[in-house]
Amino acid sequence: MSDKCRICGEQVQYLPSHLKRHKTTIVEYGKNYPQWVSFTTAPIDFRMTPNQLLEAVKLNLVKSKDPPNADNTETVNKLVITEDIAKNYQRIKKLPKFSIEEIERREIYLNRKREEMMQRLSFYCPRCKENVAPPMDSLILQLAMKRKMTLEEACENSKISHYRHVHTDYESEIINFEEKVEASYFEEVRLKHIKYNHESLEAFKDTIKYTKQKTKIKTRYSEEAKRLIQENFIPQKDKQETKKPFEENKSGKQETK
Numbered sequence: 001m002s003d004k005c006r007i008c009g010e011q012v013q014y015l016p017s018h019l020k021r022h023k024t025t026i027v028e029y030g031k032n033y034p035q036w037v038s039f040t041t042a043p044i045d046f047r048m049t050p051n052q053l054l055e056a057v058k059l060n061l062v063k064s065k066d067p068p069n070a071d072n073t074e075t076v077n078k079l080v081i082t083e084d085i086a087k088n089y090q091r092i093k094k095l096p097k098f099s100i101e102e103i104e105r106r107e108i109y110l111n112r113k114r115e116e117m118m119q120r121l122s123f124y125c126p127r128c129k130e131n132v133a134p135p136m137d138s139l140i141l142q143l144a145m146k147r148k149m150t151l152e153e154a155c156e157n158s159k160i161s162h163y164r165h166v167h168t169d170y171e172s173e174i175i176n177f178e179e180k181v182e183a184s185y186f187e188e189v190r191l192k193h194i195k196y197n198h199e200s201l202e203a204f205k206d207t208i209k210y211t212k213q214k215t216k217i218k219t220r221y222s223e224e225a226k227r228l229i230q231e232n233f234i235p236q237k238d239k240q241e242t243k244k245p246f247e248e249n250k251s252g253k254q255e256t257k
């Protein structure tokens with residue numbers, strides 16, 4: 001939108017923020033002070049996506065025109081009228097945020113990112129004797145991709161998770177536990193004549209009492225996993241260090257002290 005505020009005539013950096021001073025919104029302003037604005041900046045000012053505005057133009061919800069002296073007719077260089085954007089604001093905001101092409105491109109991008117992250121979180125498991133990567137649907141993978149977990153934490157957790165699931169009795173214990181919970185659910189159904197259905201079973205399983213116990217099991221096996229990792233990984237580190245004669249000497253001296 002233009003840098004000049006049509007209410008006070010001031011040159012402003014970012015109109016939507018400036019308008020708070022006049023206790024008005026960009027939508028109200030657009031309606032009351034219609035003007036032709038660039039297709040490129042309008043979505044930013046009106047807090048919508050370029051695709052929503054493009055769809056609105058296609059649906060004739062928003063009038064558009066080519067800029068004067070335009071030598072091409074690319075949509076992005078078009079001008080759009082703020083009055084229409086303001087008038088049809090609610091409808092435009094409901095239009096698809098992204099085009100199919102944009103969604104596909106994003107999908108491809110995310111898949112590549114996911115594969116990269118899986119690669120970075122993979123490690124050589126001395127017990128499996130092969131490289132292990134976190135599963136595609138792993139929560140750790142998601143958290144690492146969203147940067148809600150550092151790469152270091154994610155690597156550590158991915159190791160623990162693999163060990164817990166594959167090299168401890170965690171999974172069988174969880175299955176046993178769930179069977180017990182289900183048994184007590186059916187007990188209650190029978191005794192209290194509760195109507196049995198899938199939802200009530202899920203709700204029963206989700207009660208704090210059981211989720212807490214499940215967390216306890218997980219914590220216990222995570223501890224076991226950490227212990228196994230230490231056993232498996234630290235000796236290997238030592239072996240690597242003994243390859244360097246200097247390191248060996250140093251540690252040998254320290255031990256004799």
Ligand SMILES: [Zn+2]
Binds near residue numbers: 005010
């Ligand atoms: Zn102003």
Ligand SMILES: [Zn+2]
Binds near residue numbers: 129167
């Ligand atoms: Zn393994």
